[in-house]
Amino acid sequence: MPFFQKLPRPVIDTLGLIVVSCFFLFFLTLLSACQLADDSAAFDSTLAPIASVPAALPVEKIGEAAGYAPTVDLAKVMSSPDYGMQVFLYWREEVADRDLKLVQEAGFRWVKQEIPWREIEGHAKGAWQWDIPDRMMDQIDAHGLKVVVRLGSQPAWVSRTELPAISPPDNLQDFYDYVYAVASRYRGRIEAYQIWNEPNLAREWGNRPPNPAEYTELLKIGYQAVKAVDPQAVVISAGLAPTTRNDGEAMPDIYFVQGMYEAGAAAYFDALGVHAAGYKSPPEADPAEVAADPGLTNGDNAPIELRRVYSFRHVEDIRALMVRNGDAAKKVVILEVGWSVDPRPESPYRWHAVTLEQQDKYLQRAYAYAQANWQPWIGLMSLIYIANPQWDWHDEQTFWSVVYPGYPQLQTAPAYYGLLTMPKVPPVEVPN
Numbered sequence: 001m002p003f004f005q006k007l008p009r010p011v012i013d014t015l016g017l018i019v020v021s022c023f024f025l026f027f028l029t030l031l032s033a034c035q036l037a038d039d040s041a042a043f044d045s046t047l048a049p050i051a052s053v054p055a056a057l058p059v060e061k062i063g064e065a066a067g068y069a070p071t072v073d074l075a076k077v078m079s080s081p082d083y084g085m086q087v088f089l090y091w092r093e094e095v096a097d098r099d100l101k102l103v104q105e106a107g108f109r110w111v112k113q114e115i116p117w118r119e120i121e122g123h124a125k126g127a128w129q130w131d132i133p134d135r136m137m138d139q140i141d142a143h144g145l146k147v148v149v150r151l152g153s154q155p156a157w158v159s160r161t162e163l164p165a166i167s168p169p170d171n172l173q174d175f176y177d178y179v180y181a182v183a184s185r186y187r188g189r190i191e192a193y194q195i196w197n198e199p200n201l202a203r204e205w206g207n208r209p210p211n212p213a214e215y216t217e218l219l220k221i222g223y224q225a226v227k228a229v230d231p232q233a234v235v236i237s238a239g240l241a242p243t244t245r246n247d248g249e250a251m252p253d254i255y256f257v258q259g260m261y262e263a264g265a266a267a268y269f270d271a272l273g274v275h276a277a278g279y280k281s282p283p284e285a286d287p288a289e290v291a292a293d294p295g296l297t298n299g300d301n302a303p304i305e306l307r308r309v310y311s312f313r314h315v316e317d318i319r320a321l322m323v324r325n326g327d328a329a330k331k332v333v334i335l336e337v338g339w340s341v342d343p344r345p346e347s348p349y350r351w352h353a354v355t356l357e358q359q360d361k362y363l364q365r366a367y368a369y370a371q372a373n374w375q376p377w378i379g380l381m382s383l384i385y386i387a388n389p390q391w392d393w394h395d396e397q398t399f400w401s402v403v404y405p406g407y408p409q410l411q412t413a414p415a416y417y418g419l420l421t422m423p424k425v426p427p428v429e430v431p432n
Contacts, residue, residue, distance in 0.1 A: 091389065100143040111146075115182055117154050117175075124157060146191045147190055179195075183233065193233060195238055236269060254306075348396075353399070390405070
């Protein structure tokens with residue numbers, strides 16, 4: 001999610017605020033009388049040893065790659081662009097089934113879902129818990145969808161960093177074993193893996209300064225673990241937080257990606273992951289014009305080249321880095337794309353909230369812009385979100401969503417129906 005350096009007084013479109021606020025106050029009133037079921041009951045504490053996975057190769061014996069050697073043809077896996085939604089299937093089976101059906105009915109072909117390390121190996125090394133991931137994968141298969149699985153969220157025993165903070169493991173062998181176990185269990189069923197999330201933020205990196213060379217080591221281990229058992233699976237580098245901060249708390253994505261390349265990361269991913277929040281601008285907006293407009297950057301005084309991050313088309317800046325580093329043959333995968341409609345006056349996201357109608361149109365136009373201007377290098381574009389059933393109207397993520405929390409009632413943003421009806425690039429042909 002976006003990460004801010006400072007929060008001056010919001011610039012508010014008064015009429016838009018009234019309309020959007022009334023809409024969400026209605027739902028706040030409606031939902032205040034209800035409480036979500038206790039999702040913790042869905043967690044199965046039975047420990048099941050992994051039975052079908054061979055012993056993982058020790059990290060110190062993994063051979064060094066001289067350069068990138070593709071094992072999979074992405075053109076046969078995803079169209080340009082392709083269509084995905086981030087979902088939250090882990091805790092409630094009935095909600096997961098409904099949400100997967102919504103993705104399928106919208107004509108989207110991918111979901112993005114985390115298999116958190118701390119949930120499947122949380123108790124101790126090798127004490128695997130597969131019941132919930134098995135159920136999720138069965139549901140995804142039943143709806144005929146492809147999946148990007150996000151890998152990360154360490155258990156307590158692998159790091160000195162106290163939970164719930166996110167941290168890389170103290171011993172990379174433990175991360176290798178986790179990735180190897182997931183890839184082995186679901187070989188041929190998971191099309192793509194995302195290795196970690198937003199490592200350019202200290203809060204996602206053990207509260208230590210972001211370090212692209214350190215992340216590259218983690219990416220390398222994840223790549224080699226996946227490819228050891230499933231060479232046809234796609235490995236995607238972590239999506240990076242859009243930020244203009246450049247200090248111990250955060251690093252701009254353009255600096256982080258360049259640091260990854262300098263550390264040799266090109267050999268260890270099949271597609272480069274990016275995040276593409278639209279902020280306050282329409283998707284077609286020129287990043288240079290956005291960077292020069294204080295109203296579109298919240299008065300950010302960072303260097304102008306960093307303020308381009310407030311544009312959806314900042315993706316083009318990341319693509320240019322790939323080209324300059326000799327990596328033009330790979331695709332870009334947008335792991336998060338969206339616009340927020342957050343109406344809450346105290347919210348740090350309020351300054352760039354758009355209207356419900358704008359959210360609807362901007363998402364459709366983002367896919368159309370990518371189709372018209374970014375082929376063939378653009379791959380999957382995964383929008384945020386079909387909401388986590390554990391969120392409510394106090395969670396800022398709710399206001400990025402196209403399907404809101406709640407069950408059995410179904411509450412959708414207008415954007416969901418716009419996405420359902422928009423024209424889409426045909427799917428790739430599935431090889432025999």
